[in-house]
Amino acid sequence: MNGHVPRISRWLRTRPARAGRTRVLAVEGRSGSGKSTLATAVAAELAAPVVRMDDLYPGWDGLLGGVDALVGWVLRPLSLDRPARWRRYDWAEGAYAEWHEVPGTGILVLDGTGSGALAAAPYLSGLLWLEAADEVRKARALERDGDLYAPHWNSWAAQEERFHTRDDVRARADLTITTT
Numbered sequence: 001m002n003g004h005v006p007r008i009s010r011w012l013r014t015r016p017a018r019a020g021r022t023r024v025l026a027v028e029g030r031s032g033s034g035k036s037t038l039a040t041a042v043a044a045e046l047a048a049p050v051v052r053m054d055d056l057y058p059g060w061d062g063l064l065g066g067v068d069a070l071v072g073w074v075l076r077p078l079s080l081d082r083p084a085r086w087r088r089y090d091w092a093e094g095a096y097a098e099w100h101e102v103p104g105t106g107i108l109v110l111d112g113t114g115s116g117a118l119a120a121a122p123y124l125s126g127l128l129w130l131e132a133a134d135e136v137r138k139a140r141a142l143e144r145d146g147d148l149y150a151p152h153w154n155s156w157a158a159q160e161e162r163f164h165t166r167d168d169v170r171a172r173a174d175l176t177i178t179t180t
Helices: 002-014 035-046 063-079 134-167
Strands: 023-029 050-052 085-090 095-101 107-111 126-131 175-178
Touching: 002 023, 002 035, 002 126, 002 175, 023 035, 035 050, 035 107, 035 126, 063 085, 063 107, 063 134
Parallel strands: 023 107, 023 126, 050 107, 126 175
Antiparallel strands: 085 095
């Protein structure tokens, strides 16, 4: 997958900034498709910060709440050339915790389901979709998060499916990468 990083980085640099002076790349796909790995690698290549949707969801039923937080705390302020910041959701406490500033580097990488939402679309310079077989995704996700995620896999998968269908994320992607 990292073989795609230089190409994605070059491509993003050619895209217009749509969140004020910031080019925003959304790395989307279903759980376990490799979003975080690719987002981290692209951000490192571009010396850009990453905002992870996992830090914005207000709990296991909070995919859409995470989208609202992304747009309200990060994307809208950037579009107005204002400082952007976000609050980390503390999964153990079940509440939002400390605030984090988004460094103004001119490029921002978004990692996670919801980053390619229709509500975010006006601010995105690029939307990447990662595709992987269901059995590969589940094995990766459960290997990564184990017992913490296992009881929530089915309900989260259903939430993802509803969201991706509603916002037609895959069809709106600028680039699609299949991971194995």
